[in-house]
Amino acid sequence: MMLSGDELRAELHMLRMEQTFDFAGVARIDRQLSGGHWVSVTGNRTDKYKHMVLKQGRGVAGTALMTGRLMTHQAYVQTGMTIADCPMMLAEGLLSAVAIPIRSSSGVLGVLFIGSRQSHAYSLGTLVLLERVAGTLRGRLQEEWLENELPSKSEDTMKVQES
DSSP: OOOOHHHHHHHHHHHHHHHTOSEEEEEEEETTTTEEEEEEEESOSSSGGGGOEEETTSHHHHHHHHHSSOEEHHHHHHTTOOGGGOHHHHHHTOSEEEEEEEEETTEEEEEEEEEESSOOOOOHHHHHHHHHHHHHHHHHHHHHHHHTOOOOHHHHHHHHHHO
């Protein structure tokens, strides 16, 4: 069963309330941008996310996107980066965050991003739960996202060369 935008937002809101997160969002990869854009958020204080392009390697979510692995703000800071280097954390006043890639057999489709406005470490149980949620989202979003995916630039180039 595919998720509509409203259903995705409702699921993120429910996750946020059950786990007492301040912010929850999902970004979708856009191969044309070599990054992604935020398709649904809840708990936001601003609308800045609407104008953000998720860039591979930039911020907690962008690093999860680039590596295809879960990324916490603690691990991100250990790489020498700061919260100021993470656009979503900065825009939303988040002090703790975790980003979990939404993967398919063809690669990373998007990122589940969770944040809190108080500094704390996420427990192993919470990280396992979030991995499970990302897996569930993959199953429910993958079909729609793959159907609506724009061809990559290399595919466009191949089509022109074949003509």
